[in-house]
Each structure stands twice: as C-alpha cells, then as structure tokens.
Amino acid sequence: MKARVFVTLKNGVLDPQGKAIGHALNGLGFSSVGDVRQGKVIDIDLHESDAGKARAALNEMCQKLLANTVIEKYEIELKA
Template sequence: MKARVIITLKNGVLDPQGKAIEGALKGLGFDGVDAARQGKVIDLDLADTDPAKARERIAAMCDKLLANTVIENYAIDILG
C-alpha cells in the first residue's frame, strides 16, 4: 500500500523559507504572488492491506517522528 503525508506549518508560524520563495518569485518577475508557504511531502510504501489501520499507523508515525505537531499540521492520503 502506498501513502503520502503532506506536512505544512500551522497558521501563524513564521515561515522564512516561504518568504524567501515569495521574494525570489517576485524577483524573477512572477507578479501576483501574495504569499508562499513551504512544506514537505513524504511518500511511504507500506505492507499494510487495511487502509484504516494504515492511516492509524501513519498518524502514529507523524506524531512520533515525521511532523513537529507543535508547529506543523499533517494530512495523510492513502494512494492504494
């Protein structure tokens, strides 16, 4: 089973990388970008066959290692 975890900073958390991306885009002439936020994507290949159990295990992985839940949110997509 394949899964994708999308991790983003919570609203209100400063994002210096996002600000740098925003500035660079404007510097390259890409006008109209009001804001940019940076995040990360983690793709997992799992031996699980039950999507519900896989989601529970991935949530535990996120809570313990993959995401800093104090400042980050995560979303889990089961891809099949």
C-alpha cells in the first residue's frame, strides 16, 4: 500500500519560504498569485494491506517523527 503524507505549517504560523515563493511568482509576472504556503510531502511504501492499520501506523509516525505538531499539521492519504 502506498501512502502520501502532507506536513504543512499550521494556519497562523509565519511561513517565510511560502512568502518568498509568492513574491518571486509575482515578480515573474504571475499577478494572480495570492497567498502561498510551502510544506513537505512524504511518499511511503507500506508493507501493510489493511487500510485501518496503515492509517493508525502513519498517524503514529507523524506524531513521533514526521511532523512537529506544535507548529505543523499533517494529512494522510492512502492509495490502492
């Protein structure tokens, strides 16, 4: 089973990297670009066929290692 985990800064936490990307895009002439936020995406191959167990394990991974839950939030997406 493949999983995709998104780790992004919580709303309200300043994101200088996202701001820099937004400014650069505006500077390149993309005037329609508003707010930009940048985060991480982690693609994981899991040797686990049960979706519930996979989700529970991924949740624990995020809590323990992948996300700093003080300032970051995470989303888990399971594929096939």
